[in-house]
Amino acid sequence: MxxxxxxxxxxxxxxxxxxxxxxxxxxxxxxxxxxxQDEVSGHCGPWVxxxxxxxxxxxxxxxxxxxxEELPLSWRENTGHAKVISRKDSRKDQKKNLDEQRRSxxxxxxxxxxxxxxxxxxxxxxxxxxxVSIAVSVFILMQRDEYPSVDDVALAAQKQDPSEFLNIxxxxxxxxxxxxxxxxxxxxxxxxxxxxxxxxxxxxxEGISQKLLRGDAPLAAPQECSVEFWxxxxxxxxxxxxxxxxxxxxxxxxxxxxxxxxxEWVRRRPQKGWSRxxxxxxxxxxxxxxxxxSMASGVKSDTxxxxxxxxxxxxxxLNRLKSQIEVINNGRATQVPVAGILSRLSCLEAQARVExxxxxxxxxxxxxxxxxxxxxxxxxLRIAFQSADxxxxxxxxSQRFQSLAAKFQTEDVMGRFDLGPEMKMVSYLASGDSPxxxxxxxxxxxxxxxxx
Amino acid sequence: xxxxxxxxxxxxxxxxxNQDSIYxxxxxxxxxxxxxxxxxxGGEVASSIAVxxxxxxxxxxxxxxxxxxxxxxxxxxxxxxxxxLARGQSEPEIAGMGTTLNCLAFVGDRLHLAHIGDSRTxxxxxxxxxxxxxxxxxxxxxxxxxLRPHQIIPGARDEALVKGLGLGPNCEVDIYEFDIQPGQxxxxxxxxxxxxxxxxxxxxxxxxxxxxxxxxxxxxxxxANAAGGRDNITVLLCEVRK
Numbered sequence: 300m301x302x303x304x305x306x307x308x309x310x311x312x313x314x315x316x317x318x319x320x321x322x323x324x325x326x327x328x329x330x331x332x333x334x335x336q337d338e339v340s341g342h343c344g345p346w347v348x349x350x351x352x353x354x355x356x357x358x359x360x361x362x363x364x365x366x367x368e369e370l371p372l373s374w375r376e377n378t379g380h381a382k383v384i385s386r387k388d389s390r391k392d393q394k395k396n397l398d399e400q401r402r403s404x405x406x407x408x409x410x411x412x413x414x415x416x417x418x419x420x421x422x423x424x425x426x427x428x429x430x431v432s433i434a435v436s437v438f439i440l441m442q443r444d445e446y447p448s449v450d451d452v453a454l455a456a457q458k459q460d461p462s463e464f465l466n467i468x469x470x471x472x473x474x475x476x477x478x479x480x481x482x483x484x485x486x487x488x489x490x491x492x493x494x495x496x497x498x499x500x501x502x503x504x505e506g507i508s509q510k511l512l513r514g515d516a517p518l519a520a521p522q523e524c525s526v527e528f529w530x531x532x533x534x535x536x537x538x539x540x541x542x543x544x545x546x547x548x549x550x551x552x553x554x555x556x557x558x559x560x561x562x563e564w565v566r567r568r569p570q571k572g573w574s575r576x577x578x579x580x581x582x583x584x585x586x587x588x589x590x591x592x593s594m595a596s597g598v599k600s601d602t603x604x605x606x607x608x609x610x611x612x613x614x615x616x617l618n619r620l621k622s623q624i625e626v627i628n629n630g631r632a633t634q635v636p637v638a639g640i641l642s643r644l645s646c647l648e649a650q651a652r653v654e655x656x657x658x659x660x661x662x663x664x665x666x667x668x669x670x671x672x673x674x675x676x677x678x679x680l681r682i683a684f685q686s687a688d689x690x691x692x693x694x695x696x697s698q699r700f701q702s703l704a705a706k707f708q709t710e711d712v713m714g715r716f717d718l719g720p721e722m723k724m725v726s727y728l729a730s731g732d733s734p735x736x737x738x739x740x741x742x743x744x745x746x747x748x749x750x751x
Numbered sequence: 752x753x754x755x756x757x758x759x760x761x762x763x764x765x766x767x768x769n770q771d772s773i774y775x776x777x778x779x780x781x782x783x784x785x786x787x788x789x790x791x792x793g794g795e796v797a798s799s800i801a802v803x804x805x806x807x808x809x810x811x812x813x814x815x816x817x818x819x820x821x822x823x824x825x826x827x828x829x830x831x832x833x834x835x836l837a838r839g840q841s842e843p844e845i846a847g848m849g850t851t852l853n854c855l856a857f858v859g860d861r862l863h864l865a866h867i868g869d870s871r872t873x874x875x876x877x878x879x880x881x882x883x884x885x886x887x888x889x890x891x892x893x894x895x896x897x898l899r900p901h902q903i904i905p906g907a908r909d910e911a912l913v914k915g916l917g918l919g920p921n922c923e924v925d926i927y928e929f930d931i932q933p934g935q936x937x938x939x940x941x942x943x944x945x946x947x948x949x950x951x952x953x954x955x956x957x958x959x960x961x962x963x964x965x966x967x968x969x970x971x972x973x974x975a976n977a978a979g980g981r982d983n984i985t986v987l988l989c990e991v992r993k
Contacts (some may be wrong), residue, residue, distance in 0.1 A: 302878035303879075304879070305876060309883075313928065313931045314929075318877075340881050340882070342880060483825060485826060749830070
């Protein structure tokens, strides 16, 4: 009876998925359970990093075939070293390899070892070998244990101005970033600072995978949020983005989803392992801001990227991102004049009274109605908590969210983000609880979320 | 799910003493294999401290929740490393002793595997075998690009350990997590087994022996001895059952 071929995935050198068949491999890859930076091994085979196309073709052609045809762009050029993690399966192989290495090195140690194999001094050579091994171990351990101090970094991270933090990180920590995240002990200490550095700068750090930086972000969040990613995505769909920003049509792509994202929803969900930004999505907004500012300056000086951006578009995008980040950090946006679809969203997020919400949607193009219906519900819920004395028709609020929930089962307006906690809060309010009572219950149900 | 365990250790054919140590406890879901660093005086002391410390740590813990297992393992192994260093300081004749460690903790439906050194843990399932742990030696680190050529002392053997317990005040242990399923068998061994017979041979012996695992440690040890038995051989098998 033939053996079912299984494959095992090793994620981030610490967690395994599987074993799984080739078809399960494809399904689980599609579900984003693992990524191209993870490793795969087959029966008695070497561990191969998935984004190393040639090695994957060599060792696991059946896997390469599965998604190689569909995702050729995911595979990077093969430029690094140590791509295949080979194993010496047998003692015979080990001996052969060692002999080859010894022959090629032709050093004093090898010479001594061979000459003394048949002599009485064998024990001395063995002892020398052990001493060398110990020296190597101690030397390497000493090299590996030189970690920077976290105290200075922590102090600088607390300051409003991040320049000192970025300076310290850039000089002392970033050069060792790859080593830090490989260490089980060091990674939890440093990861939030590495993320802070990444999203205040380029959204990427050499030696750290985007997946690790991303952490347990919602499935609907972009897989990557580097500045380069946002620039690339803008170029790929600049016409769509521009028509969306100008309020001509509702488009769905990474940029428009980000710009339409409800910052209050993001604010409620601080992620473990994050401080500034408080979660991945805020980090995405920060790097998108950096990318747009760079592209906008490039357009003005004709030196940066070849993006044809009508006048005013970059300002509208930058204002929107600024407003979203402001809400995430302060809980409320600054009032802005309504001029364009993005400012209408920011307008909803800035209103303090339910009756003023209509000011933000006067003359709205009907094609944007689903998006704004959703956002008005969010705004009403926010106002219920920010202005506890305001009278709100709780049944109407409940109806709004029930309707929204029903829609989310079959369609999404922009992103498909989980509204379960918001629905629960609405159900408390609809049952007659005051905002403070509802909040108390909510905190028991969702201790990790910050509703107020 | 429950875990059935079987294990054994053997001096091999060439060594004068057995520096390996093994401990397993089905009730606590704990299995430990340690290989005293070859040639170093006191290797057997270090490996015995390793298994005794892990046993004590688990037996004295009232209960460990899922989310706390990894930090518990790191903390227990840090303490164990300190114990080995302290013992070496108090007894100069065994100063500098070291050991590898593979510690398997089954908690609920999850395996937490702590690993340092070149002892290995494999997963066997339906005729397939996978090496779960990464050997902490010069050869493997060089292949992975974790050691650059200039960091390796000329003449250093590929088998030379890069990490181990007792080698310094800081020990960087790898912790792996694995969602277990009935039918899986975890094979943990010292390099006296993995250095003598191939992964394919290990898989073949396990396959022939199933569903009984009680005799498997002896069979694997016999195969390693038949291949030369150049080092101490220790084997622990943990089978996941419904």
